[in-house]
Amino acid sequence: MATVLLVLFYILTPLIILQACHRYRWVNKLGAVVIAYIVGLAIGNIGLLPRLESSGMVQELLTTLTIPLAIPLLLFSIDIKKWFSVAGTTMLSMLFAFAGVLSMVILGFFLFRGQAIDDLWKVSGMLVGVYTGGTPNLASIKLALDVDETIYVVTHTYDLIIGVFYLLFMLSVGQRFFLRFLPAYRHIDPESSKMDEFDGMDPYKGIFTKKLLPPLLRAFGLSVLIFAIGGGVSLILPDSARMAVVILLITTFGILASFIPSINRTEKTFELGMYFILIFSIVVASMADIHRFVAASPSILFYVTLAVFGSLIIQVVFSRIFKVDADTLMITSTAFICSPPFVPVVAAALKNKEIIVSGLTVGIIGYAAGNYLGVMIALLLRGL
Helix, strand or coil, X not given: CHHHHHHHHHXXXXXXXXXXXXXXXXXXXXXXXXXXXXXXXXXXXXXXXXXXXXXXXXXXXXXXXXXXXXXXXXXXXXXXXXXXXXXXXXXHHHHHHHHHHHHHHHHHHHHHCCCCCCCXXXXXXXXXXXXXXXXXXXXXXXXXXXXCHHHHHHHHHHHHHHHHHHHHHHHHHHHHHHCCCCCCCCCCCHHHHECCCCCCCCCCCCCCCCCCHHHHHHHHHHHHHHHHHHHHHHCXXXXXXXXXXXXXXXXXXXXXXXXXXHHHCCCCHHHHHHHHHHHHHHHHHHCCCCCXXXXXXXXXXXXXXXXXXXXXXXXXXXXXXXXXXXXXXXXXXXXXXXXXXXXXXXXXXXXXXXHHHHHHHHHHHHHXXXXXXXXXXXXXXXXX
């Protein structure tokens, strides 16, 4: 019974958040995604979640399902052809992100060497993997380098904690802060490319009407089919490659489906995708245990913080020199630091549809490169 209640909490809480955003101006100004992270972080760390053995299974299941279902729905309404006019800037920003992560991880290795971090070179490899790809790369490099379980769990926990603060910064004041140093994003089609105020203007109104519901259900069914195909294909691949392949296939099929006029014109697909993003946001934030391992290996916490925010600073410096806009910087940094599933979250906060495909593309490249770079940097640092 408690497990069912936990599932219902995660699924239904976004309804309450959206209603609060619609009714209260100050809540709407803060934004539904930010509220979702605050709620998740609070619920996960003040003892309100039921302490069930199955809670981890529920969280893992929801994080596994929500993003693969959301990505096609978010892509169905986007004019993908417009992306090619901003691809050059995105690739430049991606190179800056690579440079930031690699330089900060290597710098951190020398700063924290000799400070009681066992197998620091392995931690360095994991940080390169997770901050160019994502958690699947972190797990893969753990196996590849035979990382101690405790070191892995501590590193992952600190990654989750710092990641929440990084996201809260990006989702709240990030854009206003970066616009002090960087140019604004130039929309190709300002009217169609900006996101609706889904968290305050009640874009869900009419979603259950006879006119909108049947085509929306067909679009959702197509999203499920795309997920099933991607997941089915991944089963024949090794575990280390599955997440990258699933995300790649789902993104590809979502893009292809957007070229079908009947799918592209289906109303409310983006809003439905964002609902799944809100569920994902609450679940992920509730998994960040800020009390766990606080006293263990504090140097790893500082190392993770340096890797995350240091790489962001490096990227900002290069972006200012080469005049990369604030939105592109934020979406490429998010794709690296937080992985592709978080790209739509930040894009929603920026209210910019055009950068979703750019961010997902960068994230996929990071997934593909993360394992190779992580192992290579780790082995290099071991010999120093």
